[in-house]
Amino acid sequence: MQDKAIQAAKHLVGNSRSQIVNADLIAVVIAVTNGEPRSLTIEQAHALPSGPLELGHRSLQSGLRAWVERQTGHPLGYIEQLYTFADRDRTGDEHVQISISYLGLTREEQAERSATHGWRSWYDYFPWEDHRAGVPPVLPDILMPRLLAWAGDAQDPNMSHDRRQRVAYAFGLDDHDWNEELVLQRYELLYEAALVEEAVRGRDNGSPRSIPGRPMIADHRRILATAIARLRTKIKYRPVVFELMPPAFTLLQLQRTVEALAGRLVHKQNFRRLIEQQDLVEETGETMSATGGRPAKRFRFRQAILAERAVAGTKLPLSRT
Amino acid sequence: MQDKAIQAAKHLVGNSRSQIVNADLIAVVIAVTNGEPRSLTIEQAHALPSGPLELGHRSLQSGLRAWVERQTGHPLGYIEQLYTFADRDRTGDEHVQISISYLGLTREEQAERSATHGWRSWYDYFPWEDHRAGVPPVLPDILMPRLLAWAGDAQDPNMSHDRRQRVAYAFGLDDHDWNEELVLQRYELLYEAALVEEAVRGRDNGSPRSIPGRPMIADHRRILATAIARLRTKIKYRPVVFELMPPAFTLLQLQRTVEALAGRLVHKQNFRRLIEQQDLVEETGETMSATGGRPAKRFRFRQAILAERAVAGTKLPLSRT
DNA sequence: GGAGTTATACTCATAGCGAGCATAAGGAAA
DNA sequence: TTTCCTTATGCTCGCTATGAGTATAACTCC
Numbered sequence: 174m175q176d177k178a179i180q181a182a183k184h185l186v187g188n189s190r191s192q193i194v195n196a197d198l199i200a201v202v203i204a205v206t207n208g209e210p211r212s213l214t215i216e217q218a219h220a221l222p223s224g225p226l227e228l229g230h231r232s233l234q235s236g237l238r239a240w241v242e243r244q245t246g247h248p249l250g251y252i253e254q255l256y257t258f259a260d261r262d263r264t265g266d267e268h269v270q271i272s273i274s275y276l277g278l279t280r281e282e283q284a285e286r287s288a289t290h291g292w293r294s295w296y297d298y299f300p301w302e303d304h305r306a307g308v309p310p311v312l313p314d315i316l317m318p319r320l321l322a323w324a325g326d327a328q329d330p331n332m333s334h335d336r337r338q339r340v341a342y343a344f345g346l347d348d349h350d351w352n353e354e355l356v357l358q359r360y361e362l363l364y365e366a367a368l369v370e371e372a373v374r375g376r377d378n379g380s381p382r383s384i385p386g387r388p389m390i391a392d393h394r395r396i397l398a399t400a401i402a403r404l405r406t407k408i409k410y411r412p413v414v415f416e417l418m419p420p421a422f423t424l425l426q427l428q429r430t431v432e433a434l435a436g437r438l439v440h441k442q443n444f445r446r447l448i449e450q451q452d453l454v455e456e457t458g459e460t461m462s463a464t465g466g467r468p469a470k471r472f473r474f475r476q477a478i479l480a481e482r483a484v485a486g487t488k489l490p491l492s493r494t
Numbered sequence: 495m496q497d498k499a500i501q502a503a504k505h506l507v508g509n510s511r512s513q514i515v516n517a518d519l520i521a522v523v524i525a526v527t528n529g530e531p532r533s534l535t536i537e538q539a540h541a542l543p544s545g546p547l548e549l550g551h552r553s554l555q556s557g558l559r560a561w562v563e564r565q566t567g568h569p570l571g572y573i574e575q576l577y578t579f580a581d582r583d584r585t586g587d588e589h590v591q592i593s594i595s596y597l598g599l600t601r602e603e604q605a606e607r608s609a610t611h612g613w614r615s616w617y618d619y620f621p622w623e624d625h626r627a628g629v630p631p632v633l634p635d636i637l638m639p640r641l642l643a644w645a646g647d648a649q650d651p652n653m654s655h656d657r658r659q660r661v662a663y664a665f666g667l668d669d670h671d672w673n674e675e676l677v678l679q680r681y682e683l684l685y686e687a688a689l690v691e692e693a694v695r696g697r698d699n700g701s702p703r704s705i706p707g708r709p710m711i712a713d714h715r716r717i718l719a720t721a722i723a724r725l726r727t728k729i730k731y732r733p734v735v736f737e738l739m740p741p742a743f744t745l746l747q748l749q750r751t752v753e754a755l756a757g758r759l760v761h762k763q764n765f766r767r768l769i770e771q772q773d774l775v776e777e778t779g780e781t782m783s784a785t786g787g788r789p790a791k792r793f794r795f796r797q798a799i800l801a802e803r804a805v806a807g808t809k810l811p812l813s814r815t
Numbered sequence: 816g817g818a819g820t821t822a823t824a825c826t827c828a829t830a831g832c833g834a835g836c837a838t839a840a841g842g843a844a845a
Numbered sequence: 846t847t848t849c850c851t852t853a854t855g856c857t858c859g860c861t862a863t864g865a866g867t868a869t870a871a872c873t874c875c
Binding site: 744745746762763766767784785786787788789790791 | 850851852853854855856
């Protein structure tokens, strides 16, 4: 049917002119070990695993898996596309550089040391994002004063007010609460305010001020921020946390993992209630003699849930404790 | 700092080998007019506006805008990236074809007729998705029997059970409710079951059965499904509906728009409550003499909300009426 | 055996939301 | 003009989800 129309439209899709485009695949691979959320890095923790899309790759995902395994020896489980960026190629010739970024979740098992790659806490890159032990000092001591100064420095009062509003919203000032999902917004504000190294890099920055948070090459830290934001959002409505857990675990371990990701604490009893009433887990029968205190039952994720509901609603109880 | 490490990592990002990659930009442009959600199409409604990424484009977004305006004369407002796909190029030569798809929202104003492009109700492509007037007959009459037959036809009982589960979840059988967000899952199931034309296209399909839903070239219908799913999810927590509304509107018009998108009806009083208590709108002062019945107040979207909260929480009251 | 620590079970109060009833204010038909 | 139909708008009711706190239980370590 309508073959003519389809035929006529073909040229729009598979166009004949071949372009000069480079495509990179970039992976943010996350694991949580000992209550620390970590990201897989290469090049002395300055870059995310990545590599060009090649003809041998059957798909974007398989290409990504190949690169990560080649560079780090780590196989990937759950994978999800994050975002695609484009830049005029930095090499100067007329190329367009496309970066397709992915979020991957695994467990950090074979902790083999390597000079080139390794796991790094994501709070090394974003120290202002960890609110598990209260507001991190870097916020009130360094970032907030500078952000507010930056807002005040704006050309006209309107822009100043606008900046101030955005800062308040992103960082939970005034009547706003701290919203752990706004990782990217915060990073971008800090970038605008030249409070991250990437923003002043290469620029003639008069007095090099101490800037918190470890930088990365190119826009890798921005991609990491995107991944964290996505993950913090996603754990609230999809049972992805389990990708990060060992086969059996206690509810406290599960809670610590969630807290590590969210960067905030949750109410213990309510957390249990939520997890249990959603039938996400089942008891293994064993118990675990904890570090101290009453032994905890061990649970495993109910694989059945994937088949049954395919997508359940995992919810995170929030708390300001 | 760490300039050496950064330098060393450079080659991983801007790699020197240039690849043979084509990148297309594909747009799903949505408007809602007279209670019908419509998508901008070209080539006799068989394709989405699209075109190759070119060197002249400053960014992916601007490239996309350029293509849509060139092909349809329609300027775009809100834009959001959807997904990036890759296929081995169909032309056979060793190229990788990348498609970067976007969702755009506008209003269908200049309804200029054109032979090549136009607006088409998205329910022409997905007749099973419109539940505003109850369950569409195509579901019980045609699709469900065939889907269940397909599930039953599986090789082994396990696969059969699995298929049957997925169908039940996606289409709201058994104790599942109809979930309007699962547009893509439903399309993919129908594709797997060879119940959409794209799945049997080119294949030697013995008896050409009548298959519901208008097809599109390549995987454009799949992209449209992705867009609809995204939009149906998004209207529930972001005030994006307003991109589709005229400057002033009644609450019923707003409700009809939401219903058109969601493909289901909402409880009128609760809808008003939700909209009003969120301070998303303000009265213009005028009233509108409706088609029949008491005149309604007209409202406008509170732009302030964007600055104030940047991201508010718009919520859709669900209903099975 | 007592202190400290974690596990686990309940209770309570409230906000949000699905539903429905009731009234107001127009136009069209009788 | 009266009645009826239709949409607009206000308000109440009841349930559920969830934030928060209290009370035990079951171990380990002194």
